[in-house]
Amino acid sequence: MGVATVGVIGVGYMGEPMARNLMRRGLRVLVHSRTAAKAERLIAEGAQWRASPAALASEADVVVSVVCDSPDVEAVYLGPAGVCSTLRPGTICIDMSTVSPQTARTVAEAVAARGGAFLDAPVSGGKPGAEAGTLTIMVGGAEADLTRARPVLEALGKNIVHCGPTGSGQLTKLCNQILCGLNLLAVSEAVVFAREVGLDPAVMLQAVSTGAAGSWAVDNLGPRMLKRDFAPMFMIDLQHKDLRIALTAAEQHKVPLPGTALVAQLLVAGKAAGEGREGTQAMVKTIERLAGMPTG
Amino acid sequence: MGVATVGVIGVGYMGEPMARNLMRRGLRVLVHSRTAAKAERLIAEGAQWRASPAALASEADVVVSVVCDSPDVEAVYLGPAGVCSTLRPGTICIDMSTVSPQTARTVAEAVAARGGAFLDAPVSGGKPGAEAGTLTIMVGGAEADLTRARPVLEALGKNIVHCGPTGSGQLTKLCNQILCGLNLLAVSEAVVFAREVGLDPAVMLQAVSTGAAGSWAVDNLGPRMLKRDFAPMFMIDLQHKDLRIALTAAEQHKVPLPGTALVAQLLVAGKAAGEGREGTQAMVKTIERLAGMPTG
């Protein structure tokens, strides 16, 4: 594919480093974001601002969207100045937001009606993965479209997996978030338990990390809990939003997820404590409050 | 340490390969087990049978016990023909069972009263780790005693961590089991969700394994769930027993563990379904039953 121009819609804390990685590959990058200020650094580095998704889409060979929730994606593609109002036949649209599978299907149909192709391609790896270009990318859509999109995706991530037809990327991401949520709860409970029974929690984490209890969460969220470093790799608000989507999809398919439902409620408790914009590792504070510990 | 003779009490599916690894290091190994038949293979390979813990302890430089629950450990050490009835001063006793921290402290005192040393040293890694000599070993007790015991422990495991005073090995193991339990529930919910929404669960596991959702459980339990391979690496009955100990310790220290409590109840459901002696990965069947799926 002779990709000349990639349009990136949404250049927040995930989209910005992703757009930067595309520029590093020598691609021409157009950017649009609801909050123009977020694009300033990228523009200083050579990206070109476009005033709307429509303006951006009219020039792009590939559109990459990285926004927040289902209504945002629908606005970006289907709204008055949305991508679908100007999309040229043959354009590939890659939505890398985490949204409902139904939104992916709805937008895919609208894009197809205009002669374009759509991939739902949510990611895992957080801001560090976005910066390093090592994201895991879970792709739903036609195999042929994924083949065409690979040069762009390979600038962004390492483990690019074709999960099935449209929506499958989102569904796989929901599995990812189910796992992340319970693995996070696991570390939170283990760390609080360790401290309360008098263990050195750092030694505990080191001991358990190499065996059957090991996880990315043990290695990455555990130490941050101990350092009281609650800066977001991934925010509680977003983890909660993703589990809400997962639980809704699960209900529709009549799959009970008792553990995930519990995690979702504990994330609500974190939001209630004003920690929604902290990293998910801040869940440890919810368990600490339950245990009557100071969380300061 | 000039260890000549190691006595191993309990040569079941963990203890047998551990005793074998000690023999491979050239140590003289005495064995005792409640069920004598379990020792037959080891005896054929050169181990010597002793009729009771007492008989074994009277000759051993190091005693290693690998039994099941707190009452078993108490019987082995404190019972009528128990280790403490014949223990020679200077002997190191290493209990590698997973039992309550209180049991560790009680037995340690009795051993110390006889002039011996006691380490609580539960392990992680399951039967594969026991066979390969790659167990994670979580040690509670005096640093000096651990130094003396290292030659024996290094025959059994790789990540040997000194967790603190007597009981700390058990407490760390409880953290390990809290993590294992919730990580297991995570994989169970993700796999059932994936199948019910129409994903290929093997592709899903591959996609999530490299990112923030990754865990030992994803890599090792997930594929077994898909292959319907429920042979135990670690049995549901034992995982439940360990979480019972963890929840009891947590209650005593006033630490609420809502996630772990849920896992424990789902393990009870597995036991109720007759799956207590299957591997923990059989928890997927409990979630499948909740989702109205056939589990055959």
Place this chain on the structure above:
Amino acid sequence: MGVATVGVIGVGYMGEPMARNLMRRGLRVLVHSRTAAKAERLIAEGAQWRASPAALASEADVVVSVVCDSPDVEAVYLGPAGVCSTLRPGTICIDMSTVSPQTARTVAEAVAARGGAFLDAPVSGGKPGAEAGTLTIMVGGAEADLTRARPVLEALGKNIVHCGPTGSGQLTKLCNQILCGLNLLAVSEAVVFAREVGLDPAVMLQAVSTGAAGSWAVDNLGPRMLKRDFAPMFMIDLQHKDLRIALTAAEQHKVPLPGTALVAQLLVAGKAAGEGREGTQAMVKTIERLAGMPTG
């Protein structure tokens, strides 16, 4: 109020007996239902069929709607042939469905814009209460409008409570459903426990009913569980829908409801088992399945 004509929209298993009670009070009753056949008995008894909510509203002094979920209420009031298209100034609209508080507010505004008044007035008491005219009615809206509506409401229920401004009826109903859900789980767990430990569960219910464990659920759902009478007083599907609305409202207000979230997942399990159209007392079967018991 000189109420001459009441229009009832939705004459299913709640609406039908409610319309009948209005006729018994001597009111002229117009009926409309999505499925015309449901109105046949009422028509035979003297009610008059109208072909749409609009047709019905153009003649009614009071409109009573008893439909299922939020989209249904929105269609009835705001749709093409909806109530608001013909509503005469001064008409009182009483929605007795259980829907989201937001739906209540949206419809109330549309009704007010046409010069009408709106009360959200969901009920508790199930089909037996609807038949006996003994429903509990939880009313949101202006006090003055409730005063005007009282003659109609008193034909339908006994405990008529003004809960606050528009939406408050629905919010109170959500509290009601939170309570019903957990009280139901309580009886389900107690009954299964009793049977498994060898008690006569009927004697158990009798013993606990008079003390601090007593509840409507113990008295009404418990005996049905024992008789295996799963005919709906209130369906699992509806209880689940209501808790979904409650959990969504709770999330928006950042209120964690861990118990209610668990109940919702167990209701999903009942739906997965094909029991969605059975009464809520069928939750006992979900707990029985968890306990490995036959549920036949």
Place this chain on the structure above:
Amino acid sequence: MGVATVGVIGVGYMGEPMARNLMRRGLRVLVHSRTAAKAERLIAEGAQWRASPAALASEADVVVSVVCDSPDVEAVYLGPAGVCSTLRPGTICIDMSTVSPQTARTVAEAVAARGGAFLDAPVSGGKPGAEAGTLTIMVGGAEADLTRARPVLEALGKNIVHCGPTGSGQLTKLCNQILCGLNLLAVSEAVVFAREVGLDPAVMLQAVSTGAAGSWAVDNLGPRMLKRDFAPMFMIDLQHKDLRIALTAAEQHKVPLPGTALVAQLLVAGKAAGEGREGTQAMVKTIERLAGMPTG
């Protein structure tokens, strides 16, 4: 039965009013309590102090014990100066504590070996019921022994139910506590939700109390939550102890109780917050803390 003398062991906040009710019936009452000071008011009213369970049992026709946990009951009956050391043939022993069914069976055997009869007869109704003589009494043991004990029990309670053989009283009480725990959680969640969404929670309680959501807990614990009256009718510490016994019994019979397990963890959270000696209605504070609300 010509009951002349009743010995009451344990005259704390339940036992004291129970002993008083026995005196009101004209019975001669002997008392013993671990803390002698607790008996002072009763002695002033005519009860006679005995220095040990043994001393008391040597004179009593009926022994009534009202202590705390399983080890206490075992000490009272089986300890060095325990009831069984002096028990006369034909004496009826009624243990009204809430303890494990196994303890009831163990003590019953010891009592029978001395020629006595034993009933496990735990109660429901809390301190108000003990004072008013309106307790619900759940009796396990032989029908004939219950018949002989009735005159005493009728001084203490109203709903006296024969639940089955020895241990059945305790098992029924565990059902009672399963129900109380979840009904309590129901009210806690409903009250916090109501306040956070802007309802008047007192109006809410009034609205829901008459319908399918009604319970003793709504009527009795709800208003106390609103008045911030956390004086114990029944303490969190005791409710937690009882659910621990219930969950242990359930595990032994392989009955998963996911709701009860959650309640138990939330009670641990209350204990961690220093509220163990407050009434169970203080659980509302745990939910408030989860919701980020001030609990002062």
